Amino acid sequence: MDHLGYLFAAYSIIFLLIGLYVIFIGTRQARLEREVRRLESELRKNEPPLAPADNVEEIKTPGGV
């Protein structure tokens, strides 16, 4: 009864999938952060600041009527 292989497979799959997911989050985070920095520098270039849309997401209401 040597079931060590099964035990090993189960634990490696757990850590493999979670590891892949962490890498997925990490790369995505890095890419998005780069994009934010790029957009922010572009915004600073375009002086003077006008018509900020910064309230757009926050007071959004779900549903229509």
Added chain:
Amino acid sequence: MKNPISIGLAAATCLSMVAALFMVFVYVPTEAEQGIVQRIFYFHLPCAWVAFLGFGIVALAGGLYLWLGHKVWDDLSYAAAELGMLFCTLVLVTGSIWAKPIWGVWWTWDSRLTTTFILWLLYGSYLLLRAFADDTDGIARFAAVLGIVGVLDIPIIIISVRLWRTIHPAVLLTRQGEHGLQDLRMVATLLVSLAAFTIMFVWLLWMRVATLRLRTRIVRLRRTLALRELAEAHR
């Protein structure tokens, strides 16, 4: 990712996970009947627990989004669904790997397996809906509704599947945790693993919500830029 909460959660995850692994592979005694594969259980059950936790958060955050309308609830709901899917997959895979040596089959339509599989399908349909949709306000409401309906359905799913499989083969009984945990050390190991997985879940959730928030911020920045270009062009 570089804020103190995130680092703290990552450290706590690592520490508790190392402790859990130590207990599973060194501390806990081997279960008499099933032998060494029974050790899968100490990570299998925590996976199931966080998968369920994920469902709860999907519905709760979805409800809060419909009620309060703030995008952060939608982001939380989406992140929880993704994590739920991840851990639900792990439950099915580790369950299968455990079943093979013990029952001789990879899959059986046992009530727990069936229920988990249906929950996996629910997560799948939620994520497919989000993948298919354009990134508008509408999809957040649709996903919230699907998430809420899905969670309300879970008790009925569990009952129906249980009734569907009223007669359990005897071997299935040993699979149920309670029967295998005669030793206090086994209980302790399970509890530590549960804690480790819960902390890891919170950490992953935190990181995923952070990336989704960044996406929202990018949309906002792009909108501001688009407005400026318009104003400029009109000057």
Added chain:
Amino acid sequence: MAEVVLQAQRIAKFFGERPVLYGLDLTLRAGQAAVIVGRNGVGKSTLIKILCGLSPPSAGRLWLFGQEPRSMAAQQFRRVGVLLHQSLLYPRLTCRENMEFYSELFAIPDAGAHARRWLERVGLQRAADELVSALSRGMEQRLGIARAMLADPDLILLDEPFAAMDADGVALVSSLVREALAREAAVIFTAHAPLEIAGVDLRMFKLESNGLTPFKDEGRRGSLRNLLRRN
């Protein structure tokens, strides 16, 4: 001053990342009429959909009869009449059936007689039993306007009511607008070119890709006002 029927405050609308409308202020009182003039694709239809409460703005606030559309009871929509870009008529029902259906939906007593009156009013009594899908564009437009006005609403929003209309049709819509104003309703509609309605004090606004700007000497009247945030 008459009751404020419609008030929009810093309304903005984005489709994804693309801004369609923004920084739009608008106040309309009972008995006032306004026309929004703009080229195709400038956001007139989107604006009408937002103002009638059908589509929530991405930012800013809107009040109809002093209430936000989201918190309005469905019953309140009895007071709002809308013609959208689409006619909102069932193509496979006849003109009469369409009007009867909507009359029943608005809980108007004796829906049949009411529908008949309106069909006569818009000159469609002879086409009453034709399917809407068989109507010409202009006729469908007349029926669509009749549908919008059938419950004598206090706020009337019409998207391009003069599109595809012949001279009779234009005269008909003009007289309907005059009647509505006479009973102190507020009317707002869109058009692709400036126009006038005889006997109506019509305030004109120009919708451009950067927002809504007063078309004529609007500043002096001040009943409707737009503030593009940078101005």
Added chain:
Amino acid sequence: MLEGFGPILRKDLRLEVRTGESTVVLVSISVLILVVMVLAFGPAGARRAEVAAGALWTALIFAGTMGATRALLSERESGCLRGLLLSPVEPATIYAAKLSVAMIFMAQAGIAVLVVLVLFFNLDFGGALLRLLPVFLLGIVGLAALCTLLATVSGRVRAGAMLLPVMVVPLFAPALIAGSKASAAVLAGQPLGAVITWLKLLGAFDVLFVTAGYLLFEHVIFED
């Protein structure tokens, strides 16, 4: 509270009587699904109550998604759904009306399937069929409620038509289990009392989805 329910229902039935489209489409497709099942199971399988019950519910679930889609389709032409939303009718009432229409479409398809089922599986008209009726009715209430709510969602999403069954099947799983088990038992000649647990489960499912749909419909019906 349900003001406007009657007119919407009458209007949809009038449209259906005029064209007959949904009836023809639903009846033919669900009967075809049944035929496919019978052919797939072979002549031996076609004598077993479980196979008959399974075939019945498979046909029903597809009739359900299509019926709900079609019930909402009449409102999508010329933007009529907006006409309803801009009228003094509560969204929940629109839901109730559309749910009823979807249920009528489903019932038509279901009855056609039942007739064919009796012929193909050599069942007795009468007793067994009569006992099947409550199971069948309880099943389509929940199915119509679920499909109407989700068809509204799928109608607004790219590839929504394909997405609808993906969303419906897992949610409908408990009712599918209860319905086919109860149907099999009843077709095999057992009395209704023997399947009371399954009927209760179907009832709980119906209550859940009718309530959820009634309360949540306003969140999926409005546009952006």
